[in-house]
Amino acid sequence: MKQQIITAQAAADMIGDGAVIAAGGFIMSAVADELYHAIEQRFLKTQHPQNLSLLSVTSVGDGADRGLNRLAHKGLVKKLVAGHLNLMPKLQKMIFSEDIEGYNLPQGVIAQLMRDVGANRPGLVTHIGLSTFVDPRYGGGQINGISKDVLNEIVSFDGKEYIRYKPFDRIDFALLRGTRADKNGNISMEKEAAMADALSIAQACHALGGKVIVQVEEIVDDIAPHDVRVPGILVDYIVKTSDMKFHTQTAACDYNPAYSGQSRAPKGAMPVLESGARRIIALRALKELQPGIVNLGIGMPEGIAAVAEEKGIEGFTLTVEAGGIGGSPLSGVEFGATLNPEAIIFQHQLFDFYHGGGLTQAFLGLAEADPQGNINVSKFGPRIAGCGGFICITQATPKLYFIGTFTAKGLKEEVVDGKLRILTEGSIKKFKKDIEQLTFSAKRAKELKQEVMFITERCVLELRDEGLTLTEIAPGVDLERDIIANMEFRPLIAEDLKEMDADIFS
Known part of the structure; x- marks a missing residue:
């Protein structure tokens, strides 16, 4: 399969009104921030795309302006399903003001559900969530008044109760990040502080007929097979980042090889906890x-x-x-x-x-x-x-x-x-x-x-x-x-x- 190398702006131009986007990454680790920046810039200029639905395993943001926070404009987003929202305060405010629908499910549940969608399974059946606010009898993860989607249901096996989390039925684009891409579209992640859910999101998007777009730092001829984390058979487009400010290793660090195991920090490198x-x-x-x-x-x-x-x-x-x-x-x-x-x-x-x-x-x-x-x-x-x-x-x-x-x-x-x-x-x-x-x-x-x-x-x-x-x-x-x-x-x-x-x- 031949992947296309495109710009972030070209990727943003592909996203139509009402699209469903699955966002990879964890806080700002492995987050395709240049793609979100490009979507925001397109919206500010043209008022498109509109009414996006966002799927996120966890917070994809820095607690301020980056990541999915860039998309927090009225009319740009319609719905957010996420495992954690604390580092996405701008979207939080939109949920609270009921400008967008908001749903919160356990982080591990969404991670595993992505995997199960990729395998065309009928959802995720688990005990996780029983007797909490994500139990369908106590709200089912709906977190504001305009959230009406029913995301799960109670089922029983061998006399025991479980929750079945319903599979996502649509993902139009998966926005992911890696370190390198090769000529076959294979993606490595050796400089990432976390791989998060890059593979399962890519599989889910591919299984549902969507397009997988991966932002990388470098394009090379070949990547050793054992270093490939997302195989090229799942990748449709590659974006080489134009500025490393959109490709920081974490929200607070451009790059530290001791975060990704490429070197070892000396003993005592952790800061001492102050008295109090x-x-x-x-x-x-x-x-x-x-x-x-x-x-x-x-x-x-x-x-x-x-x-x-x-x-x-x-x-x-x-x-x-x-x-x-x-x-x-x-x-x-x-x-x-x-x-x-x-x-x-x-x-x-x-x-x-x-x-x-x-x-x-x-x-x-x-x-x-x-x-x-x-x-x-x-x-x-x-x-x-x-x-x-x-x-x-x-x-x-x-x-x-x-x-x-x-x-x-x-x-x-x-x-x-x-x-x-x-x-x-x-x-x-x-x-x-x-x-x-x-x-x-x-x-x-x-x-x-x-x-x-x-x-x-x-x-x-x-x-x-x-x-x-x-x-x-x-x-x-x-x-x-x-x-x-x-x-x-x-x-x-x-x-x-x-x-x-x-x-x-x-």
Whole structure:
């Protein structure tokens, strides 16, 4: 098959009104940003294309202007189906204002659904999502008032309930990114910090009769077979990037060979976590870390990698859902990339491992929790963060740790003589009578017999059969003043309530 080499603008000109686009990449890793820039420029000049539908496994953006954020113009986009939205704030606003339809499904589900569409299977049948807001009985992933598509349904096999996520029936264009393309259209990804879902998206698009367009850094004569990540038989058009500002390795790094395994960063390359609540929480969580395979979520859990390296603690393997195995997962807008990875695989493959119970532990963010131990990390008024891989991981891992500050927005504290002092309390309480969206079901966790712990800078709670129970308190913290008064409910208090270990506060 002979692929055409075209410009980004020529690619944008091919996209008609109402087209369905599948966007590859993870945050800004492996994101075809020049293609989105070209689509935006065409729309600003001609008001076309209009009413695009976007499919994204996760956030494709930098939290500001790049990636799919470039397409956030009224009339340009009609619908977004995504696993995570937090790094696409401009599209978030359009969903909240109901300028576009919005749907949020678990990240791993969309990744695997792309694979299944490529194989012409009748959707994805899985337990992932039961008893959460993506369960069709509780909203089915519809996240605003104009979202009417029914994306899934409950089915039963051998007396057990599952969710069938319906296959996508149309993908007109897949916009992907690689490192090199050869004369046969084969694509390598050796400089990418994550391969994300390039292969499965290409297969899905090809199976549905769409066109696969790949942005690359370089065009060469040949690529060694073992280096090919998307074979040329799936590729229709190649765009050689005109400016490397559209081809950065992550949202914050032009290129670091230690992110893609082409070199190794020296020990101690991870930045030291500064003193404060985040360090206290990471150190307390570190005490729960066990030998095995571990996932660290975005946000507060990222600090665990830094303190583990600092303390020289070994015997475990960290993973990040973008596909990185081993090494130290990065944070912020570089989340999804890994420093010194041992392996980088496709995202759907790692979620197969997660869903199959491959993780020993998972440390994830804590945003809102209710008296039953249910958690919301996906929607807070106008901010629609999305569930990402949270549901996939929490419904398939035996030991879960939700970590975060006890309150938010304005919290200030200090450690003096080994005691924690709250100087200014956060204005937002995280432990609420009611949460806005159900991203983690405590009832489901009990059915699965999972161990669940909540770790904050001032206390530790556990999900027990009798309810959410306070088990540890930081030295210097007053139970009533600093904990109970800053919750909307009174938790159970363990009879053997103890102080958190003193070395955390040294």
